[in-house]
Amino acid sequence: MNTPLPPAIFLMGPTASGKTASAIGLIESGLPVELISVDSALVFKEMDIGTAKPTADELARAPHHLIDIISPEHAYSAAQFRTDALALMQDITARGKVPVLVGGTMLYFNTLQHGIHDLPQANPALRAELHAEAAQLGWPAMHEKLARLDPPTAARLEPGDSQRIERALEICMLSGRPMSELLAEPAAGPVPYTLLKLALLPDDRAVLHERIAIRFDQMLHGGLIDEVRRLREHYALTPDLPSMRCVGYRQTWDYLDGMFGLPELREKGLAATRQLAKRQLTWLRGMDDVCPINCLQPGLPNAVRDAVQAFLREQGHQHA
Numbered sequence: 001m002n003t004p005l006p007p008a009i010f011l012m013g014p015t016a017s018g019k020t021a022s023a024i025g026l027i028e029s030g031l032p033v034e035l036i037s038v039d040s041a042l043v044f045k046e047m048d049i050g051t052a053k054p055t056a057d058e059l060a061r062a063p064h065h066l067i068d069i070i071s072p073e074h075a076y077s078a079a080q081f082r083t084d085a086l087a088l089m090q091d092i093t094a095r096g097k098v099p100v101l102v103g104g105t106m107l108y109f110n111t112l113q114h115g116i117h118d119l120p121q122a123n124p125a126l127r128a129e130l131h132a133e134a135a136q137l138g139w140p141a142m143h144e145k146l147a148r149l150d151p152p153t154a155a156r157l158e159p160g161d162s163q164r165i166e167r168a169l170e171i172c173m174l175s176g177r178p179m180s181e182l183l184a185e186p187a188a189g190p191v192p193y194t195l196l197k198l199a200l201l202p203d204d205r206a207v208l209h210e211r212i213a214i215r216f217d218q219m220l221h222g223g224l225i226d227e228v229r230r231l232r233e234h235y236a237l238t239p240d241l242p243s244m245r246c247v248g249y250r251q252t253w254d255y256l257d258g259m260f261g262l263p264e265l266r267e268k269g270l271a272a273t274r275q276l277a278k279r280q281l282t283w284l285r286g287m288d289d290v291c292p293i294n295c296l297q298p299g300l301p302n303a304v305r306d307a308v309q310a311f312l313r314e315q316g317h318q319h320a
Helices: 019-028 056-061 078-094 106-114 124-137 139-149 151-155 162-175 179-183 205-221 224-234 249-256 262-286 300-314
Strands: 007-012 033-038 098-103 194-201 290-294
Touching: 007 019, 007 033, 007 106, 007 300, 019 033, 019 056, 019 098, 019 300, 033 078, 033 106, 078 098, 078 106, 098 106, 106 262, 124 139, 124 162, 139 151, 139 162, 151 162, 151 179, 162 179, 194 262, 194 300, 205 224, 205 262, 224 249, 249 262, 290 300
Parallel strands: 007 098, 007 194, 033 098, 194 290
Antiparallel strands: none
């Protein structure tokens, strides 16, 4: 007889959809859950304002794993996230609690649920060579090189997407095979949990855009520019690092470099955030077995709590 898999919950949604408030509501309602952040920006230390990181008070009330774990000088991959999240989920389950994975980085959710392909690890020496070559020839020429080695991957990348072009070339050169070929092979196994996948979706995109505008203005008034200035002083950062490619940070970096004024910073930051929300919603629409919840409804945390409670009862969790 098969042992039933333990329960876990995905709490997903676009930016400004109310994920943090809903997650805190689950903790404060006394449900036997523990929170794991699924956010490629919240992993970075000292990046608080532009990432809409839960406040110190919120984190004291509802601790989240995988927040503030690396320096903005470093990178954190979907593969590393999967390793860390699975270890945390196992530990949480062993203590009789239920992991709730909350955030908006859909690639991380996808990688966690479906597994990841066994691609070669980053190689600093080869990366240095590729960087030197790119400095001499430019990234469009590197994109052409990739097109000769791996046409399907090159076709889906922009010629200026240095980070992904470099990684695709690195994989080709380390493995001797195109990345597109490796990705077509079966991935490592799916997550060993029974999942409830809650998607916080807006029934009116215009209202979500209003929320995004209000929040971006709050970030600007709350010190986003000073935060980026301070990060640049304290760390050895470049604009192509993953931390500084985060929405809001890239635009603020360019503003500090004098590329445009404050009105353009607001305009470009808002456009980038709306694009992010659009990509997140596209991911969510493409996911299977999703339970949608209207994120614009009054009392959203209660709706999320009720859905989680019903799922835990159904799974026979004794404390639900």
